[in-house]
Amino acid sequence: MATTIGHVDEVTLGGAEVHADTRSFVRKYVFSTDHKIIGIQFLIMSLIFLLLGGVLAMVIRWQLGFPKQPMPLGGVLPETMAPGGVVLPEFYNSLVTMHGTFMVFFAIMPLLVGVFGNYLIPLKIGAPDMAFPRINMASFWIAVPAGFLMLAGFFVEGGHAAAGWTSYAPLSERSDLSGVSMGQILWCISLIVLGLSSILGSFNYITTIINMRAPGMWWFRLPLSIWSLFVTAILVLLAMPILSGAIIMLLFDQTIGTHFFGPAQGGQPLLWQHLFWFFGHPEVYILILPAMGMASDIIANGARKPVFGYTSMVLAILGIGVLGWGVWGHHMFMSGMNPTLGTSFMISTMLIAVPSAIKVFNWLGTMWMGNIRFHVPMLHAIAFVSMFTIGGLSGIFMAATPVDIYIHDTYFIVAHLHYVLFGGSLFAIFAAVTFWYPKMFGRMMSPFWGRVHFFLTFIFYNLVFFPMHNLGLHGHMRRIYDPTQYDFLKPVQPINELISISAFLLFATQLIFATNFIVSWFKGAKAPENPWEDNGLEWTVPSPPPHGNFVSVPHVYRAPYEYSSPFVTEDFLPQNRELPEGVPSAAPHS
Amino acid sequence: MAHAGALHDEDVMLPPPGREPGAGVYNEKLGMWVFLGSEVMFFTALIGTYIILRVAHPTAWKAPGVVLAVPITAINTFLLICSSVTMVKAFASVQDGNLSGLRKWLIATVLIGSTFVGVQVYEYRHLIEKGFVPSEGLYGSTFYTMTGFHGFHVTIGVICLIFVTWRAFQGRYSAKDYRGVEVIGLYWHFVDLVWIILFTIVYLI
Amino acid sequence: MEDVKHAHPNYIAVFIALAVLTGLELFVAFLPWSQMTRILILIGLALWKALMVALYYMHLRFEPQRLRWLAAAPLPLAVILVFIVTREFRW
Numbered sequence: 001m002a003t004t005i006g007h008v009d010e011v012t013l014g015g016a017e018v019h020a021d022t023r024s025f026v027r028k029y030v031f032s033t034d035h036k037i038i039g040i041q042f043l044i045m046s047l048i049f050l051l052l053g054g055v056l057a058m059v060i061r062w063q064l065g066f067p068k069q070p071m072p073l074g075g076v077l078p079e080t081m082a083p084g085g086v087v088l089p090e091f092y093n094s095l096v097t098m099h100g101t102f103m104v105f106f107a108i109m110p111l112l113v114g115v116f117g118n119y120l121i122p123l124k125i126g127a128p129d130m131a132f133p134r135i136n137m138a139s140f141w142i143a144v145p146a147g148f149l150m151l152a153g154f155f156v157e158g159g160h161a162a163a164g165w166t167s168y169a170p171l172s173e174r175s176d177l178s179g180v181s182m183g184q185i186l187w188c189i190s191l192i193v194l195g196l197s198s199i200l201g202s203f204n205y206i207t208t209i210i211n212m213r214a215p216g217m218w219w220f221r222l223p224l225s226i227w228s229l230f231v232t233a234i235l236v237l238l239a240m241p242i243l244s245g246a247i248i249m250l251l252f253d254q255t256i257g258t259h260f261f262g263p264a265q266g267g268q269p270l271l272w273q274h275l276f277w278f279f280g281h282p283e284v285y286i287l288i289l290p291a292m293g294m295a296s297d298i299i300a301n302g303a304r305k306p307v308f309g310y311t312s313m314v315l316a317i318l319g320i321g322v323l324g325w326g327v328w329g330h331h332m333f334m335s336g337m338n339p340t341l342g343t344s345f346m347i348s349t350m351l352i353a354v355p356s357a358i359k360v361f362n363w364l365g366t367m368w369m370g371n372i373r374f375h376v377p378m379l380h381a382i383a384f385v386s387m388f389t390i391g392g393l394s395g396i397f398m399a400a401t402p403v404d405i406y407i408h409d410t411y412f413i414v415a416h417l418h419y420v421l422f423g424g425s426l427f428a429i430f431a432a433v434t435f436w437y438p439k440m441f442g443r444m445m446s447p448f449w450g451r452v453h454f455f456l457t458f459i460f461y462n463l464v465f466f467p468m469h470n471l472g473l474h475g476h477m478r479r480i481y482d483p484t485q486y487d488f489l490k491p492v493q494p495i496n497e498l499i500s501i502s503a504f505l506l507f508a509t510q511l512i513f514a515t516n517f518i519v520s521w522f523k524g525a526k527a528p529e530n531p532w533e534d535n536g537l538e539w540t541v542p543s544p545p546p547h548g549n550f551v552s553v554p555h556v557y558r559a560p561y562e563y564s565s566p567f568v569t570e571d572f573l574p575q576n577r578e579l580p581e582g583v584p585s586a587a588p589h590s
Numbered sequence: 591m592a593h594a595g596a597l598h599d600e601d602v603m604l605p606p607p608g609r610e611p612g613a614g615v616y617n618e619k620l621g622m623w624v625f626l627g628s629e630v631m632f633f634t635a636l637i638g639t640y641i642i643l644r645v646a647h648p649t650a651w652k653a654p655g656v657v658l659a660v661p662i663t664a665i666n667t668f669l670l671i672c673s674s675v676t677m678v679k680a681f682a683s684v685q686d687g688n689l690s691g692l693r694k695w696l697i698a699t700v701l702i703g704s705t706f707v708g709v710q711v712y713e714y715r716h717l718i719e720k721g722f723v724p725s726e727g728l729y730g731s732t733f734y735t736m737t738g739f740h741g742f743h744v745t746i747g748v749i750c751l752i753f754v755t756w757r758a759f760q761g762r763y764s765a766k767d768y769r770g771v772e773v774i775g776l777y778w779h780f781v782d783l784v785w786i787i788l789f790t791i792v793y794l795i
Numbered sequence: 796m797e798d799v800k801h802a803h804p805n806y807i808a809v810f811i812a813l814a815v816l817t818g819l820e821l822f823v824a825f826l827p828w829s830q831m832t833r834i835l836i837l838i839g840l841a842l843w844k845a846l847m848v849a850l851y852y853m854h855l856r857f858e859p860q861r862l863r864w865l866a867a868a869p870l871p872l873a874v875i876l877v878f879i880v881t882r883e884f885r886w
Contacts, residue, residue, distance in 0.1 A: 127609075131617040131620075131621060132617070132618075132621060199625070199628045202624075202628070203621055203624040203625045203627075203628065204621070206624045207617055207620050207621040207624055210612040210613050210620060211605055211606055211609065211612035211613060211617050211620055212606055212609055212612070212617070213609060213610040213612070214609065214610070215608060215609065215610060216610070217610055218610060237624065237627055237628045237631075238627060238628065238631045238869055238872060239631070240628070241628045241629070241631040241632035241634075241635060242631055242632075242634070242635045242876070244632060244635070245632055245633075245634075245635025245636050245639070246635060248636075248735070248739070249635075249636075249639060249731075249735060252724065252731070252735060256724050256725065257723075257724065257725030258724050258725060258730070258731035258734075258735065259725070259727060259728055259731050260639065260643070260728075260731055260732075260735075265650075265727050265728065266643070266646075266647040266650050266727060266728045267643075267728065267731075268642075268643065268646060268884070270883060271639065271642060271643070271880065271883075274876075274879075274880045274883065275635060275639070275880075278876050325872055325875065326875070329879075337883055338882055338883050338886050340882070340886070341879065341882060341883065553608055612861075613859065613861050613862050613865065614858075614859035614861055614862065615858065615859065615862055619862075620862070620865075623862060623865055623866055624865070626866070627865070627866075627868065627869045630869040630870070630873060631869055631872065631873065634869075634872075634873040634876060634877070638873065638876055638877040638880070641877050641881065642877065642880050642881050642883075642884065645881045645884055645885055646881075646883075646884035646885070654824050654825070655825070660821070660824075664817070664821055667817060668814060668817060671810065671813050671814065671817070672810075674848060674852050675806060675807070675810045677852070678806050678851075678852045679806065682803045682806065685803075775852075775853075776853055779848055779849075779852045779853045780853070782848060782852075783845045783848045783849060783853075786841055786844045786845050786848065787841050787842075787845060789841075790820060790837050790838065790840070790841035791837075791838070791841070794820055794821070794823075794824035794837055795824075795833070795834055795837060
């Protein structure tokens, strides 16, 4: 007997999958257990936080480009933040902290893992839903209060957390030093709650991918987006609890007087750094691996060619997942840590560049001699490869400890992190949103405005972040309120102005994307089942797919990227298409 | 614990049918083991911190038994191990189709588990009265955080066990479907396992 | 239901072993030996107990090999974290 919940026959695993859906509006769209709806819920929440993070960045750039000048519209801010529209130094510290916190935890991570993990995994492996749909729903509805808690910090006395997104102790636990108490506590509680949401999601994804692949979907036939989401979920599962533990200890130091990180009674500030970065480094791979995986899918599609070196791509993902645990100390070269540890971290960090480099070469190899379609997702994916490469190359500089002594905590680091997070992750997100939008909403986004958005973003983005390399090498430090207070920085202040103006234009350009996204939802051209002529299983079902995804369990016959196959007339060959007897299911190639 | 649906003759104690071979066990069991991986890392953060701080600053700790009450905690440890036995007997009962045995052993597990928590709370009150509080240096900080979060996990376990026991009384488990019993059992044994480590390194070292 | 085709393991025997090991730990903890010796023995005993709970009560002894690898997977990470960071405070 099928178990029932409410009015709906829960989707079954072995036989018929799609069922009529007679649930109420609330059960269908608000408290939904359908991975597709949950993915879209995460999408809306994350895009809002992406916008908020961007707004914070604009205020930061105003202060840096035009220090101590009253900001346009600054009058709306209260006296505690920006009296007369001039940003206060204390508020500035909160701004940089919250920009990082919002972007990392509430925008990029949920966009990559919460949105695309949820949406793509069951569809691309041929499953009707996740292994634990109700836990999936809980994961989203736990993230929502975490978001509210994080927003609440702006409204409490003392202001929001102001110790950086890395919240180093003892500053983060000494309200007498930072001036912030409730804000820092809310930051801690919010992230503990969000951590629970992430962990619930991660074990769901892992179980689903291990146990629910459709027949024929062997491990080495999984699309790279799924491989990367799988390894990412493992990183989330194992790294987030470390952060939760560390934050709990920080919270206890702040509230009940424990002494984990405060030196007065034997606590160790460096312990915070080790715990935070033991989480923090896998976290940055969490922020890039799904982007890499989805870029692989999109580049193969755009180039109409299989991904070059699929096996080495999988090994590279696994390699990054494993090696990523051994490099965390490279965030601490200047902390005063044990120098021997410093040397070992330098070596391991240089090693981890290798799998990423392999991936870059393989993306190039995929495009080489391809019959390239420059659709909007492909444009963003190509930008992803090139911008991520720049970010990766600057990473090599800082991997070398002697060099990092000079560039640590300067704008060189800010340039690096934005090249990998914006140039890398965010361009991949733009690519992925545009690519899977038709499947999610049954409509196409406007290709024209997509191209306008892409080109303007690409130009302004480089104008914002490339000069930061130069600023950093000049000695411009991070998180600084007023660069002009130092004589040696006065000559480069025009660069700060250029960056700020470009940043305002970059932000304005994103309104094009936002408008395209919203308007297309209602007025976009109706999307066919497979607008991109892609091979993935999700493109074999209607746009959007019904509850339960597949009418019957798909059977998979081949690898995921059989484009331009000699055995069919079309230049694509879906994974579940059965070919006539005698015809090989795929062309022989590595 | 219900799952995403079952067909008529499908054996829910096996991996999902008609799928590529995965871990070789049904989803809920795999899911619990994966989740326990995250719990291992969580306790690593807390216990690891204790080890690290103690290596860094050994004089902040007293010898075993000076501050903490080893005898009563040893009995409590023994009790928790007993509750693991009652839990596994409950599991074995339902595997054999012995539903009254299942109910009996589950109740025993709930009772012993609750007793464990009760004794811990009693111990905390006693220690706090003596002046040993969380702000009492590194010793207090690490002791209360580690044992406190362990106790929190035991409490969650007891609540889940009560839920499972209630369902057992509703006749939801049988020799053909005892997933909920097995899964809560895994969690409960894990909590016992963590205590085995904690008792040794917190009370005896 | 392949995992029940074997007879139940002797849960009581495991329980007795656990009780005995616990008693042994209590004994060793208060012996007048060097701290390092006591620590090593106690940790060894604790790990042995933990292993028995994992193998017999949590049934890992009878589960597919893949599940056993999965269960063991986080342990090296835990060791790396604790070992490396103690090097921070003991050069």
